[in-house]
Amino acid sequence: MNADIRTRLEKGIVDAPGPEDREFSFSGEDYAFLRAMLKERTGIELGPTKHNMVYARLAKRLRRLGMQSFRQYIEFIGSDAGREELGATLNALTTNLTKFFRENHHFEHLAGQALQEIRARAATGGRRLRIWSAGCSSGEEPYSIAITLLRAMPDIKQWDARILATDIDTEMVRRGAEGVYNASALEGIPHEIASKYFEPHGPDKVRLCAEARALISFKYLNLIEPWPMKGPFDVIFCRNVVIYFDKDTQRTLFDRYANLLAPGGFLYIGHSENLFGITERFKLLGRNIHRKIA
Ligand SMILES: C[S@@+](CC[C@H](N)C(=O)[O-])C[C@H]1O[C@@H](n2cnc3c(N)ncnc32)[C@H](O)[C@@H]1O
Numbered sequence: 379m380n381a382d383i384r385t386r387l388e389k390g391i392v393d394a395p396g397p398e399d400r401e402f403s404f405s406g407e408d409y410a411f412l413r414a415m416l417k418e419r420t421g422i423e424l425g426p427t428k429h430n431m432v433y434a435r436l437a438k439r440l441r442r443l444g445m446q447s448f449r450q451y452i453e454f455i456g457s458d459a460g461r462e463e464l465g466a467t468l469n470a471l472t473t474n475l476t477k478f479f480r481e482n483h484h485f486e487h488l489a490g491q492a493l494q495e496i497r498a499r500a501a502t503g504g505r506r507l508r509i510w511s512a513g514c515s516s517g518e519e520p521y522s523i524a525i526t527l528l529r530a531m532p533d534i535k536q537w538d539a540r541i542l543a544t545d546i547d548t549e550m551v552r553r554g555a556e557g558v559y560n561a562s563a564l565e566g567i568p569h570e571i572a573s574k575y576f577e578p579h580g581p582d583k584v585r586l587c588a589e590a591r592a593l594i595s596f597k598y599l600n601l602i603e604p605w606p607m608k609g610p611f612d613v614i615f616c617r618n619v620v621i622y623f624d625k626d627t628q629r630t631l632f633d634r635y636a637n638l639l640a641p642g643g644f645l646y647i648g649h650s651e652n653l654f655g656i657t658e659r660f661k662l663l664g665r666n667i668h669r670k671i672a
Pocket of ligand 1: 419420422472473474475476477480512515516519544545546547550599600601602616617618619648
C-alpha cells in the first residue's frame with residue numbers, strides 16, 4: 379500500500395477496505411471492546427463510527443505479532459504476557475497531530491502579557507517559572523514554549539525556569555526527549571528562529587539546540603490518573619487534548635488544573651475547545667486564553 383494512503387487511513391481521513399476485503403477479522407464486538415478499553419484507560423472517546431481508523435492503526439500490530447484476528451489480539455493484550463503490547467495498543471490509538479508554533483497567538487501571549495505578569499510577581503516572590511505542556515505529543519509544543527522563553531527572556535539563566543512536558547503515549551515522550559525532527563517540520567518557521575534554535579542532524583533532520591532541550595523534562599503521564607506534581611504552575615498548555623474527552627472527564631481535569639495553577643496563572647486550550655459549562659474557575663481573556671480566578 380502506498381505510504382500516503384496508509385497515513386490517511388490511520389488518521390481516519392479515508393476509509394479502510396470494507397469488512398469483506400480485510401486481512402484480519404474485526405467484529406463489531408471487537409470494536410466495542412477496544413473503544414470501551416480506550417475510554418477507561420485514557421479518557422479518550424472514539425465515537426461509534428471509527429472502526430476503520432482503529433482497524434488501520436492496529437492491523438500493523440497484528441501483522442507484526444503474526445496474529446490472525448482482532449479477537450486473538452484482544453485476548454493477548456488482556457493477558458499478563460501482553461501487558462507491554464497493551465501500551466503499544468494505546469500508543470497506536472492516540473491521535474498525535476501537532477506542529478511547531480501551532481496557534482501562534484498563544485506563544486505571543488506567553489511572550490507578552492504572561493511573562494510581564496510573571497516578572498512583576500517575581501520581584502517579590504523569586505525568579506521561579508513553571509510551565510506545563512499537558513498532552514505534549516512529540517514535543518513541538520514544549521519546544522515552541524522553550525524557544526519563546528529563550529527569545530523573550532535574555533536573563534533566563536538567572537531564573538529557575540522549567541517546562542514539564544507530559545503525554546500518555548510513551549513513543550511520543552521518547553521522541554520529544556530526543557528532540558530530532560524532519561527538516562520539513564520547520565516549514566513556515568521564520569528563518570531567524572530556525573537557524574538559531576535548530577541544528578542540522580544528518581541529511582534530512584534537525585535537532586533542537588541544547589539550551590532549548592535543557593529547559594524541558596519529558597515524562598509519561600496519564601491525565602486521568604493521579605499526578606505526582608505539586609505545582610504551582612504559572613502557565614498550563616493543554617491544547618487539542620480534551621476534544622476526545624467527555625464533559626465529566628473535562629470537568630475533573632480543568633478543576634485539577636485550577637488547583638495546580640498559581641493565582642492568576644494562565645491556561646491555553648485548543649482552538650476548538652472551550653470551558654463553557656465545564657468550569658467557572660477561569661476567566662476567558664482572549665482566543666482560548668484563560669486566567670485562573672478561583
Ligand atoms: C492532538 S495531540 C495535541 C498535541 C499538542 N498539545 C498540540 O496541540 O499540538 C493530543 C495528545 O494528547 C495525548 N493524550 C490523549 N489522552 C491523554 C491522557 N489521558 N493523558 C495524557 N495524554 C493524553 C495524546 O497521546 C496526544 O499526544
